[in-house]
Amino acid sequence: MRTEIEEPAQxxxxxxxxxxxxxxxxxxxxxxxxxxVLIGMDSFFSWWSWLGWALYGLTxxxxxxxxYSIGIEPAILQRTWRYSVSEEYIQLxxxxxxxxxxxxxxxxxxxxxxxQGPIMRKYGLFNIQIxxxxxxxxxxxxxxxxxxxxxxxxxxxxxxxxGE
Amino acid sequence: xxxRLHPVRVLFSIIHLLKNLFFPAIFLFVIHSASEAKWVxxxxxxFFAFILISMIGAVLTWWTFRYEFREQTLHVHNxxxxxxxxxxxxxxxxxxxxxxxxxxxxFRMTSLSLETGGDEASVKLDMILLKxxxxxxxxxxxxxxxxxxxxxxKVTNRELFKASFTSLSFFTIIPILxxxxxxxxxxxxxxxxxxxxxxxxxxxxxxxxxxxxxxxxFGAAAGIITTYLRYGNFGIMSDxxxxxxxxxxxxxxxxxxxxxxxQAVKWKQSLLKQWFGLVEVELIxxxxxxEEELGTNSLFPFLPVKEAARxxxxxxxxxxxxxxxxxxxxxxxxxxxxxxxxxxxxxxIILLWWQPVYWYASPILLMLLLFGRxxxxxxxxxxxNGSFLQIKSGIFSTELLVTNREKIQEIDVKExxxxxxxxxxxxxxxxxxxxxxxxxxxxxxxxxxxxxxDWYAKRE
Numbered sequence: 001m002r003t004e005i006e007e008p009a010q011x012x013x014x015x016x017x018x019x020x021x022x023x024x025x026x027x028x029x030x031x032x033x034x035x036x037v038l039i040g041m042d043s044f045f046s047w048w049s050w051l052g053w054a055l056y057g058l059t060x061x062x063x064x065x066x067x068y069s070i071g072i073e074p075a076i077l078q079r080t081w082r083y084s085v086s087e088e089y090i091q092l093x094x095x096x097x098x099x100x101x102x103x104x105x106x107x108x109x110x111x112x113x114x115x116q117g118p119i120m121r122k123y124g125l126f127n128i129q130i131x132x133x134x135x136x137x138x139x140x141x142x143x144x145x146x147x148x149x150x151x152x153x154x155x156x157x158x159x160x161x162x163g164e
Numbered sequence: 165x166x167x168r169l170h171p172v173r174v175l176f177s178i179i180h181l182l183k184n185l186f187f188p189a190i191f192l193f194v195i196h197s198a199s200e201a202k203w204v205x206x207x208x209x210x211f212f213a214f215i216l217i218s219m220i221g222a223v224l225t226w227w228t229f230r231y232e233f234r235e236q237t238l239h240v241h242n243x244x245x246x247x248x249x250x251x252x253x254x255x256x257x258x259x260x261x262x263x264x265x266x267x268x269x270x271f272r273m274t275s276l277s278l279e280t281g282g283d284e285a286s287v288k289l290d291m292i293l294l295k296x297x298x299x300x301x302x303x304x305x306x307x308x309x310x311x312x313x314x315x316x317x318k319v320t321n322r323e324l325f326k327a328s329f330t331s332l333s334f335f336t337i338i339p340i341l342x343x344x345x346x347x348x349x350x351x352x353x354x355x356x357x358x359x360x361x362x363x364x365x366x367x368x369x370x371x372x373x374x375x376x377x378x379x380x381x382f383g384a385a386a387g388i389i390t391t392y393l394r395y396g397n398f399g400i401m402s403d404x405x406x407x408x409x410x411x412x413x414x415x416x417x418x419x420x421x422x423x424x425x426x427q428a429v430k431w432k433q434s435l436l437k438q439w440f441g442l443v444e445v446e447l448i449x450x451x452x453x454x455e456e457e458l459g460t461n462s463l464f465p466f467l468p469v470k471e472a473a474r475x476x477x478x479x480x481x482x483x484x485x486x487x488x489x490x491x492x493x494x495x496x497x498x499x500x501x502x503x504x505x506x507x508x509x510x511x512x513i514i515l516l517w518w519q520p521v522y523w524y525a526s527p528i529l530l531m532l533l534l535f536g537r538x539x540x541x542x543x544x545x546x547x548x549n550g551s552f553l554q555i556k557s558g559i560f561s562t563e564l565l566v567t568n569r570e571k572i573q574e575i576d577v578k579e580x581x582x583x584x585x586x587x588x589x590x591x592x593x594x595x596x597x598x599x600x601x602x603x604x605x606x607x608x609x610x611x612x613x614x615x616x617x618d619w620y621a622k623r624e
Contacts, residue, residue, distance in 0.1 A: 001577055001589060001614045005621045089621065099579040103620055108573050133450075134573040134594035 001101065008084035008091040015123045016081070016141035020074035023119040028066040035059050072096075083139050085150060087157055090130060092137060108132045109158035114147050130154065166230040166241070172271055173291040177222040185215065231289065233303055238278070240287055252287060254304055256280050258451030259421040261460050262297060266414040276300060279451025281596065286452055301420060305406070312403055316475050319398035319464060327391050327466040330440050334387035337379070398464050402479050407447065409463065419460040421449055427595045428567035428603075429476060429483055435560045442466045445476060448567075450596035485566055489545035489554055495586045496544075496607035500537040503582060508533055546605050546612075548619055553593065555603045565603045567595055569623045577613045589613035 039055050041047075076096040084091045090109065092102040111131045120126065126147035128139040142150065192211055196204045221244070229242045238252040258281040264274040268291070275290040276297045289300070328334070365371050396413040407426070409419040428448040437443060444465035453461040463475060476483055512526040536559050545556040545564075553572070556564040573594045583589060591613050592604035608616075 003614045004618045102576040104574040134600045
């Protein structure tokens with residue numbers, strides 16, 4: 001999509017891809033572990049036969065999902081994620097398969113927060129959450145210094161109130 | 165000066181309590197009347213203790229709930245043990261609605277809800293004198309000048325009559341009859357009698373004609389009565405700043421909204437209404453609009469399209485609706501037909517797995533789905549008209565949303581894999597409402613999506 005207003009240009013941290021790989025590996029690992037336990041219990045207690053099939057099916061899906069979301073997606077996501085914050089709006093642009101662009105007027109921003117999970121902490125990365133009347137938007141994986149600056153900047157710019 | 169709700173409120177909550185206790189009472193005192201079992205005895209003590217505590221609670225709740233208007237702010241105090249005080253700036257109030265049930269009317273009372281549109285619940289003043297409600301709404305208005313309301317629409321008996329048929333309300337008799345039958349069956353064991361009557365009618369089939377005729381008359385009468393009770397006295401009024409929607413005969417509701425707080429206008433047409441050229445127009449508000457089924461925020465649901473357009477233009481002059489809108493391009497139809505349908509895939513797999521004999525249901529379902537998508541393509545319309553956006557979508561029933569750029573909270577544009585190949589996008593807007601109101605248009609040309617994005621960026 002071509003627009004007159006400038007496309008967002010800020011990148012997220014280059015560490016993001018690695019961070020996603022680690023956290024998603026852990027997530028998929030846990031899922032597979034749970035499935036393995038269930039399959040073990042299934043063959044031990046011999047539950048309904050369809051349940052066994054369903055469990056194997058789920059395992060196959062999890063493996064497929066792991067290949068995509070650990071092997072392929074993180075790099076693309078990291079490469080394609082862009083954001084920009086100006087006096088008037090916040091723009092987000094991302095998407096590995098489906099391209100998404102979001103435009104939020106600064107006057108509609110209600111709050112902004114930073115947060116990080118344990119794996120993000122290890123890489124020194126933060127999420128920025130921007131809340132509006134309608135929904136919450138997330139800018140993932142920004143380095144600590146940038147994240148705090150951005151949070152202050154958005155908070156300052158969003159002060160201006162307009163007619164609801 | 166802090167005010168309480170009317171003392172009758174205590175009486176009403178006690179009556180309400182007793183009504184809810186009717187079945188437990190029957191259980192404890194009628195069904196188990198002769199029982200000396202311990203749990204029944206204790207149950208009875210518990211029953212009276214519960215009544216006593218609830219009565220004290222009702223009095224205390226009434227006593228501790230106080231409200232006061234001070235300098236453009238509404239202060240509400242409540243809580244028996246944990247006291248709370250809430251301040252609501254009057255300018256934050258998105259809409260007000262009054263619900264006056266039949267019994268309230270006997271006492272000249274009403275229940276007034278003031279909606280803030282925030283996360284917290286609305287302020288509900290349940291049981292205040294009508295006079296007091298008028299005073300409060302007058303205060304919300306701020307100015308003391310004369311109340312000059314223009315009447316834009318007043319429902320006539322003819323319109324109510326037509327409405328009772330287009331709303332299919334004559335079918336309401338089916339649940340009514342069913343519940344009458346099953347209640348009677350509980351007491352008199354109608355099983356045998358029903359079979360006899362059925363056999364008798366089967367033996368003389370001509371009897372069906374008067375029976376169906378009687379049912380039809382009965383149904384029509386019931387439909388007219390329910391429609392009359394619901395929509396009788398319907399009126400649309402406005403003054404310079406506000407819109408007032410009033411309706412109901414036994415239970416009355418009055419919905420008030422400031423014109424500038426209308427977030428969007430929605431035109432809804434079911435298939436039947438399309439055939440009759442009728443439309444339901446809804447005013448989207450950021451606050452709660454009462455119970456969904458009451459439709460407090462809708463202009464009369466059976467307005468002829470032309471009249472609806474006239475009323476909307478009178479109420480909200482800036483909402484100029486253009487009926488000639490843009491259609492989707494040809495390739496939007498192809499993409500809609502090509503898009504995989506998960507419903508169809510899953511149904512087909514399940515069908516072939518369990519009931520392969522009925523394989524032909526799968527192509528039939530596919531045809532229906534494709535027909536639906538074709539209709540969806542045919543009916544989709546959009547238009548950017550100055551600072552207004554119009555989006556119309558739907559398969560059988562359609563919805564046309566008209567909103568102002570300033571009222572749109574945020575937008576997004578998406579392009580899926582297929583769309584990227586065909587140069588199409590999905591545009592979506594969010595409006596304030598409870599819950600948030602999203603409206604989307606799938607498969608517009610990428611250039612239109614770009615123009616839409618720029619159009620929104622140029623707000624202010």
